[in-house]
Amino acid sequence: MVSRPPTFCPDCGTRLESFTFENRERKRCPACERIAWHNPVPCAGVAVVDRSGTESAVLCVERGVPPGVGEWTIPGGHMEIGEEPPEAAARELEEETGISVDPADLEVLSASTMPPREGKHVVTVHYVADLADAEGEPVAGSDATAARFWTPAAFDASGETFRPVHEQRFREAAALPE
Numbered sequence: 586m587v588s589r590p591p592t593f594c595p596d597c598g599t600r601l602e603s604f605t606f607e608n609r610e611r612k613r614c615p616a617c618e619r620i621a622w623h624n625p626v627p628c629a630g631v632a633v634v635d636r637s638g639t640e641s642a643v644l645c646v647e648r649g650v651p652p653g654v655g656e657w658t659i660p661g662g663h664m665e666i667g668e669e670p671p672e673a674a675a676r677e678l679e680e681e682t683g684i685s686v687d688p689a690d691l692e693v694l695s696a697s698t699m700p701p702r703e704g705k706h707v708v709t710v711h712y713v714a715d716l717a718d719a720e721g722e723p724v725a726g727s728d729a730t731a732a733r734f735w736t737p738a739a740f741d742a743s744g745e746t747f748r749p750v751h752e753q754r755f756r757e758a759a760a761l762p763e
Contacts, residue, residue, distance in 0.1 A: 590704040591621040625698065625706035629674035630661020631691055632758035633684055635716040635734050641759045642734035644716075644723060646681050648748065649730040652702055657735070658751040659758075660684075661709060670710045681726040690718040694758060697750050711754045713761060 591601055594614035601612040601621055612621045633644040645657045660681040664673040671688035679685045691712035699707040723732040735743075737759050747755065 588624070588626045588705050590623055594619065595621060623704075623706075625708040627664045627670070628661055628707050628709040629664055629670045629677065629712065630659045630709055630754075631674040631678045631686065631712040631714055632659045632694060632754060633678065633682075633686070633714050633716055633719055634758050634761065636763055637716070638736070640736040640738060641761070642736045642739075643755050643758045644682060644684060644732065644734050645751075645755065646725065646729040647731040647745075648728070649725070650728045653748045655730075656746050656748045656751075657740075657755075658748045659711060659754050660732075661711070671712060674710070674712045679721075681729050682721075682732040683724040683726070684719050684721045684732075686714045686719045690714055694754060694761075697754070700749055709750070713758050 591612050593600055594617060596619055597614060597617050599614050599616040602615050603610055604613050606620065613619065614621065635642045644660065646660050648654055648656050648658060660678045661674060662677040664670060671691045674691060675686050675688045691714050694711040694713040696708065696710045699709065723734070725732045737756055
């Protein structure tokens with residue numbers, strides 16, 4: 586399995602050839618006849634919601650590294666080997682914002698795919714947590730330039746932009762009932 590379209594066999598290094606298998610174009614090694622599966626990368630993120638105001642606010646980060654530098658996202662990232670999705674979401678949240686949550690306190694918000702970027706496909710499990718169940722103060726992590734709570738109205742008035750898919754998750758989290 587590879588995260589970007591393969592060119593060479595990951596086992597023996599032979600240039601791959603295209604063929605049709607299960608009604609899809611695949612890549613296969615002509616030397617060892619193995620299929621080089623091109624699968625999406627699993628990611629996880631968490632929307633922390635502050636319900637203390639008249640309008641719910643959601644913790645977001647402004648990306649400081651590619652892809653999407655300057656765009657806002659729900660904190661999240663790649664899952665590590667041996668990590669459960671809620672653990673990955675909680676770890677990424679703390680790395681990107683300084684806010685910590687117990688993975689057991691996370692509830693599934695949704696799952697979505699990002700548009701492919703340079704052949705890389707990503708599937709993200711999005712979680713939601715209440716700020717009352719979190720600890721810490723928002724601070725931008727190493728791959729972010731800002732971490733802050735946004736209400737939908739404040740974001741709409743700001744002229745800022747979201748990465749694809751993240752705006753929908755932001756609005757869904759903000760609209761959740763208490």
